[in-house]
Amino acid sequence: xxxxxxxxxxxxxxxxxxxxxxxxxxxxxxxxxxxxxxxxxxxxxxxxxxxxxxxxxxxxxxxxxxxxxxxxxxxxxxxxxxxxxxxxxxxxxxxxxxxxxxxxxxxxxxxxxxxxxxxxxxxxxxxxxxxxxxxxxxxxxxxxxxxxxxxxxxxxxxxxxxxxxxxxxxxxxxxxxxxxxxxxxxxxxxxxxxxxxxxxxxxxxxxxxxxxxxxxxxxxxxxxxxxxxxxxxxxxxxxxxxxxxxxxxxxxxxxxxxxxxxxxxxxxxxxxxxxxxxxxxxxxxxxxxxxxxxxxxxxxxxxxxxxxxxxxxxxxxxxxxxxx
Amino acid sequence: xxxxxxxxxxxxxxxxxxxxxxxxxxxxxxxxxxxxxxxxxxxxxxxxxxxxxxxxxxxxxxxxxxxxxxxxxxxxxxxxxxxxxxxxxxxxxxxxxxxxxxxxxxxxxxxxxxxxxxxxxxxxxxxxxxxxxxxxxxxxxxxxxxxxxxxxxxxxxxxxxxxxxxxxxxxxxxxxxxxxxxxxxxxxxxxxxxxxxxxxxxxxxxxxxxxxxxxxxxxxxxxxxxxxxxxxxxxxxxxxxxxxxxxxxxxxxxxxxxxxxxxxxxxxxxxxxxxxxxxxxxxxxxxxxxxxxxxxxxxxxxxxxxxxxxxxxxxxxxxxxxxxxxxxxxxxxxxxxxxxxxxxxxxxxxxxxxxxxxxxxxxxxxxxxxxxxxxxxxxxxxxxxxxxxxxxxxxxxxxxxxxxxxxxxxxxxxxxxxxxxxxxxxxxxxxxxxxxxxxxxxxxxxxxxxxxxxxxxxxxxxxxxxxxxxxxxxxxxxxxxxxx
Numbered sequence: 001x002x003x004x005x006x007x008x009x010x011x012x013x014x015x016x017x018x019x020x021x022x023x024x025x026x027x028x029x030x031x032x033x034x035x036x037x038x039x040x041x042x043x044x045x046x047x048x049x050x051x052x053x054x055x056x057x058x059x060x061x062x063x064x065x066x067x068x069x070x071x072x073x074x075x076x077x078x079x080x081x082x083x084x085x086x087x088x089x090x091x092x093x094x095x096x097x098x099x100x101x102x103x104x105x106x107x108x109x110x111x112x113x114x115x116x117x118x119x120x121x122x123x124x125x126x127x128x129x130x131x132x133x134x135x136x137x138x139x140x141x142x143x144x145x146x147x148x149x150x151x152x153x154x155x156x157x158x159x160x161x162x163x164x165x166x167x168x169x170x171x172x173x174x175x176x177x178x179x180x181x182x183x184x185x186x187x188x189x190x191x192x193x194x195x196x197x198x199x200x201x202x203x204x205x206x207x208x209x210x211x212x213x214x215x216x217x218x219x220x221x222x223x224x225x226x227x228x229x230x231x232x233x234x235x236x237x238x239x240x241x242x243x244x245x246x247x248x249x250x251x252x253x254x255x256x257x258x259x260x261x262x263x264x265x266x267x268x269x270x271x272x273x274x275x276x277x278x279x280x281x282x283x284x285x286x287x288x289x290x291x292x293x294x295x296x297x298x299x300x301x302x303x304x305x306x307x308x309x310x311x312x313x314x315x316x317x318x319x320x321x322x323x324x
Numbered sequence: 325x326x327x328x329x330x331x332x333x334x335x336x337x338x339x340x341x342x343x344x345x346x347x348x349x350x351x352x353x354x355x356x357x358x359x360x361x362x363x364x365x366x367x368x369x370x371x372x373x374x375x376x377x378x379x380x381x382x383x384x385x386x387x388x389x390x391x392x393x394x395x396x397x398x399x400x401x402x403x404x405x406x407x408x409x410x411x412x413x414x415x416x417x418x419x420x421x422x423x424x425x426x427x428x429x430x431x432x433x434x435x436x437x438x439x440x441x442x443x444x445x446x447x448x449x450x451x452x453x454x455x456x457x458x459x460x461x462x463x464x465x466x467x468x469x470x471x472x473x474x475x476x477x478x479x480x481x482x483x484x485x486x487x488x489x490x491x492x493x494x495x496x497x498x499x500x501x502x503x504x505x506x507x508x509x510x511x512x513x514x515x516x517x518x519x520x521x522x523x524x525x526x527x528x529x530x531x532x533x534x535x536x537x538x539x540x541x542x543x544x545x546x547x548x549x550x551x552x553x554x555x556x557x558x559x560x561x562x563x564x565x566x567x568x569x570x571x572x573x574x575x576x577x578x579x580x581x582x583x584x585x586x587x588x589x590x591x592x593x594x595x596x597x598x599x600x601x602x603x604x605x606x607x608x609x610x611x612x613x614x615x616x617x618x619x620x621x622x623x624x625x626x627x628x629x630x631x632x633x634x635x636x637x638x639x640x641x642x643x644x645x646x647x648x649x650x651x652x653x654x655x656x657x658x659x660x661x662x663x664x665x666x667x668x669x670x671x672x673x674x675x676x677x678x679x680x681x682x683x684x685x686x687x688x689x690x691x692x693x694x695x696x697x698x699x700x701x702x703x704x705x706x707x708x709x710x711x712x713x714x715x716x717x718x719x720x721x722x723x724x725x726x727x728x729x730x731x732x733x734x735x736x737x738x739x740x741x742x743x744x745x746x747x748x749x750x751x752x753x754x755x756x757x758x759x760x761x762x763x764x765x766x767x768x769x770x771x772x773x774x775x776x777x778x779x780x781x782x783x784x785x786x787x788x789x790x791x792x793x794x795x796x797x798x799x800x801x802x803x804x805x806x807x808x
Contacts, residue, residue: 002579003590095381096555099568103380110381155592252592310592 001155005100007311008093009156010163012101013147015090016109017167019083020140022073025050025175027133028205033066035197044069050178051081067126074125083136087113102150105143112139158248162306165245169238170299175205176228177292180221199224206236225288226280238295239275246272252310264305271298327366328355328743331750337481337740338752339404350519350800351405357515358402363748370401370745373507382503382561397500398793401511404742404755404775405519405798414477414485414759415769417669420659422473422761425492425646427662429469433459433642443661444654448678451729452651453699454644456607458614462631464640465538468763471638472531472602474498474774477669477757479740486672486737488756490652492643494604497774497794498527498760499562502569504796505772520801522771527760528569534764535572535600538636546599549573549589551580553605553621558789563604573598577605582625587635600636607641615641649698649732650676672737677728686733687724690717693733695724708784710736739784742795744777754778756786757797771799 029047036043044064048057056079062068076082080089091113098106115121125132144164151157179202199219203209208227211234216223231237246257246268253261260266283291333341340351347355358366377383377396406414431437432449433456439446449455474495476488505524509516532548539546552563554576567574579589580598588595603610609619614627629635645651653674659667675682675693686693690709697705707720724731741752759773775795776786786792 001592002573002575003592004576004579006592092555095560095564098381098564099574106381107379111379114378159592 001100003311005097005156006159007307008097009100010159010306010311012090012093012097012109013160013163014167015086015093016140016143017164018081018171019086019090020137021168021171022051022081022083022086023133023136023140024207025205026070026073027130027137028201030066030129030133031204032197032201046178047073050175052174053079053081066129070125070129071122075122084116087116097156100156102146104150105146108139108143108146112143155252158252159310161248162245165241165248166299166303168236169241169245170296172206172228172236172238172241173292173295173299175202176225177289177296179205180225180288203227208234208236222280222284225283229283230275230280242268242272242275262305262309264302264309267298267302267305271295271302327358327750329359331743331752333741333752336738336752336754337479337483339406339479339740339742339755340402341743348405348407350407353515353519354403354405354512357512366401366745367748369511373399373401373511376507376510377503380503382500397788398779399500399504399507400744400753400777400779400793400795401508402743402745402750403508403796403798404757405800406757406772408800408802410485411771411799413668415771417485417487417667418475418759418761418769419767420663420665420668421475421487421490421655422470422763422767424659424662425473425490425655426467426469426763428658429640429643429646430463430467431662432645433462438658438661441661443657444651448650448654448729449645452645452648454607454642454648456642456645458627459640459642465540465633465636466764468538469640470643470646471534471538471640471763473761473763474758475761477759478672478737479757481738481740483740485669485757487655487669488672489649490647490655491758492647493606493639494559495758495760496559496562496604497758497776498770499565500794501760501770501772501774501797502527502565504794508796516798519798520803521798522801524770524772527762527770528566530762530764530768530770531566531602532570532572534762534768535570535602535636535638537764538638539599540633540636543599547573547589547597548600548602549575549598551575551577551601551603551605551610553577553609557604559604566602572602575601577621577623580623580626582623582629585629585632585634587623587626587629598635600638602638607644610641644699649696650678650729653732672734675733677724677731677733682733683724683728686731687721690721690733692736694736695720695731695733698730698732706785708736736784739778742775742777744779744795746781751781753781754784754786755795772797 025047029043033043044066047069048054048064051073057072060072062072072079072082074083077085079085091109094101094106094109121132147157147160179198196219199221200209202224203212206228212224212227215227215231227234227237229238232239234240249265249268250257253265255261255265260269328341328345328347331341331345333343333345335343341347374396377399383396428438436446438444439449470492472495474491474497476491477485478488479485501524535548536546548570549572550563550567552560552574554560557563564574573589575589575598581588581590581595583595587598589598605621608616610622611624611627612619612622613624615622626635627641630637652671653676656667656671659665675686677683677686686695690707693709695707695709707716709717739754739756742755743750744753755775755777757773757775760770762768775797776788776792777795778784778786778791779793780791783791
């Protein structure tokens, strides 16, 4: 398929996944507020930290109030990772590949955007935030469902999935990093109800609470990290996402598991091997933050390798192509 | 419901009712349906149809406004209905006209017999902005130049169809024909089925057949693409739609590269050769090595590959000379010259400003004529004499005197009208008709075409950029109209 098309479908899915995660983070935080009596700014600043765009937020001289944070993360067109910016970018990508994706996907995404720019959308986000962010999440789920059930699972679909899985890995690692970093220092709170609520919110931010319960009964920081990094079956764990991305990459190139025919496969293969031969104890001992930081760097490199391998190819010199 | 019972054709030729307001043959079913709707229901259906078009993203971008300004192409639910007898006449006329224009193009770029025989003045052709010297001596694959055309027809007060304009470069709008039909089928399913309307949806398959027919010698299963300027082009929706309907690649200039005497696409698995392109980029922009060197949309070296026979293009470069508005005036003679027949579809009477007698007449009668520049489209560069101000007419008089070669004039023709939803009732609005013709192994005329409607009361300008909209066009099957 065309390199430009592969690039567009990859980014379309990354943006939708990104929008969904922002919606989930806000939603979880809203619920957390109900259980945690504290001053407002303390509850909304961690959310901005999770995005990694704290400097940008503060440059705008906004306070950490619920309304300002929600507006920034949801509707600010000047912020490239706001929900509106993400959905808009996804839609622009979709528009350039309408003939590749199904019309159901396009119509849904188009409608997603058109609803978001309505005056009523802002009103609902402020007045009924729970309802609003639930709708955003459901629209993203619907998009993923349409991707899976209305489009052939060929090369384009595999690029779509890779984009989605890499974005998801990034978001899970980020939420874990920020929360772990934030929560652990308060040693006197360990095992208090407040501490529990905080860790539950970490799990909820990755929609992982219920599935975690089936695996481990008690909430401990190590088990939470273990589950979100190493669980093989949970669809938002880092291991699971990367392994799915690897499957898709192999399907695109036709190489078998364990073999690698290009730099992107090589990079992802190494990353998977690292995860296979590490466990949570080793990670904690070496420092969770360091581990996640390193993972983020490698994810960025992987994104770059995928770009140069598939999206920005330049032709060989014409003499080397000629067989005459 | 204030509909057909109070509808007044106001002395214009109306496509759906006769001068007394009685439905024409084949229209009764539709009238009955609309009359039976509860009050306000027609408006409701109209709103639903518009919402559907917006949701489907069937929008166009408006030039000169912010990027991303999207509008739906306004659409009116009341279809225009054409009787079989009228359609037979149109179809035969278009086939004759397109055949002759293709002969003309082949001759103009090879031999120029028609100029030597003084049927068309030589200086007229050689001075045209759309004459492509680069095409001289070239014969395109299968000797076809104008693969896809959209010819603008109007119906005058006498009930006859006239050709207003030929479009032989990149005529757009056929996607609206197909989408409008989808909407109408959902809105009036019963009437649609019972009226035995001829299908329009084989168009993409016909287009694909034609493109495959052009493939270079020896290429068994050709790689075909639609070449688009990109998502900010006003017709991008159509480019995307057609490539999807045909199941071929949609490519931009930046997706293509010339190497080893072939055009290739950049794909995730390396280079892939392209054999046929349905290009929706103007000649000027298609290859910076041959035409405009500042073009960023095109592909450098593409024309060389084309001339070597390793790539087919539809339409061929150079077809613009045949839709020059001054050349238009000679088309009846062109038809006679190449076919020996009289034209089946007449032209609108046209004054050629280059001709001294005509020019004198035009300058003296500007207040009753429509003046058009030779190479403008989309309703730009036009003067509608009766509606213009004194100073606008003066400006045009000066333009004509300064560059007579570039102008023609025509009497204002009272375009036929079709009932159109205005608020909660129907009013007559002027329409034209653009049928689409595909020239491949044979000549196919899509039964129907785009009916464009001037939505402003009294307006004669149907272009989408100037407040025009569209309607579905129903061509009735033969036996249906015989029964009536």
